Amino acid sequence: MTPDVWLPIPPDEIEGLPEGPAYRYWNGEEDFPADPADCAFYVVPYMKPSGIGIRPLPDMRSVQVVQTLSAGIDHVEPGLRHLPAGVRLCNARGVHEASTAELTLALILASLRGVPDFVRAQDRGEWLGGFRPALADRKVLIVGYGSIGAAIEDRLAPFEVAPVVRVARSARTTARGPVHPLTELPALLPEADVVVISTPLTEATRGLANAGFLARMKDGALLVNVARGPVVDTKALLAELESGRLTAALDVTDPEPLPPGHPLWHAPGIVISPHAGGPTSAFLPRAKRLMVDQLSRFVNQEPLRNVILTTGA
Numbered sequence: 001m002t003p004d005v006w007l008p009i010p011p012d013e014i015e016g017l018p019e020g021p022a023y024r025y026w027n028g029e030e031d032f033p034a035d036p037a038d039c040a041f042y043v044v045p046y047m048k049p050s051g052i053g054i055r056p057l058p059d060m061r062s063v064q065v066v067q068t069l070s071a072g073i074d075h076v077e078p079g080l081r082h083l084p085a086g087v088r089l090c091n092a093r094g095v096h097e098a099s100t101a102e103l104t105l106a107l108i109l110a111s112l113r114g115v116p117d118f119v120r121a122q123d124r125g126e127w128l129g130g131f132r133p134a135l136a137d138r139k140v141l142i143v144g145y146g147s148i149g150a151a152i153e154d155r156l157a158p159f160e161v162a163p164v165v166r167v168a169r170s171a172r173t174t175a176r177g178p179v180h181p182l183t184e185l186p187a188l189l190p191e192a193d194v195v196v197i198s199t200p201l202t203e204a205t206r207g208l209a210n211a212g213f214l215a216r217m218k219d220g221a222l223l224v225n226v227a228r229g230p231v232v233d234t235k236a237l238l239a240e241l242e243s244g245r246l247t248a249a250l251d252v253t254d255p256e257p258l259p260p261g262h263p264l265w266h267a268p269g270i271v272i273s274p275h276a277g278g279p280t281s282a283f284l285p286r287a288k289r290l291m292v293d294q295l296s297r298f299v300n301q302e303p304l305r306n307v308i309l310t311t312g313a
Helices: 077-082 097-113 115-124 147-159 182-191 211-216 234-243 283-299
Strands: 004-007 022-025 039-043 065-067 088-090 140-143 165-168 172-174 177-181 194-197 222-225 247-250 270-272 307-310
Touching: 039 283, 065 283, 097 115, 097 147, 097 194, 097 222, 097 247, 097 270, 140 147, 140 182, 147 165, 165 182, 177 182, 182 211, 211 234, 234 247
Parallel strands: 004 022, 004 039, 039 065, 065 088, 140 165, 140 194, 165 177, 194 222, 222 247, 247 270
Antiparallel strands: 088 307, 172 177
């Protein structure tokens, strides 16, 4: 029986798809392109409102692979309980690292060098001089040292920063140096000038940057969140920003989208981008390459890449 494959990009716009499957285009529309019960390989629509991507999962009784086009999988986890055992969930490792790391550097530099202040002064026709912090010689702590964290460090290297400190769930050694376990984070926070959060959102990381975490950061330090909004306690961060002790640059917020009138919009010392780390010109070609590679492996019964979990395991 020919397997159905659901794609959020029209199949005729993806060169190199393997022959065999029946390709269906679905990008979150109200009507499904076919019976979800016949879908064997499901690529989740990208950057859709909460709940859209998991809507067909309860009826996908024959699905074998669920492939996200995001690095995180938290948006599909609520739907996994509906799936049969043995379904492989894969993320988009390799698609977003460059774009997210670029934005991380942009946020750090914009915040330290006062670029938002310059733009506002330009709107007023005001020449705003003075000294600003440099990234050079600053100690950067990366919390969440996966592929995105490593890509961020790659881009920090030319900026002559002090040695980068790396933290992940467990200790290991990389070509660039040691990665500290999460248990050592409290002792590392007071030494960092810039703290970058690039962890996945899990029960262990939800609220990780809470009042205690923020209190351990040194006076004048910059918090950068390119992970997920709920990793940071918004109320605790607001208190630190309003006191003037910390600054922040956020690509993600809690809540998200940030509603009009929310106090984060006008908090002192903050730069906010609208979850713009992934959706760039680099996304589409890399996402297409990932889908072609994964589907070729699926059709040829070869091991898939980026398997995060298997249901029922």
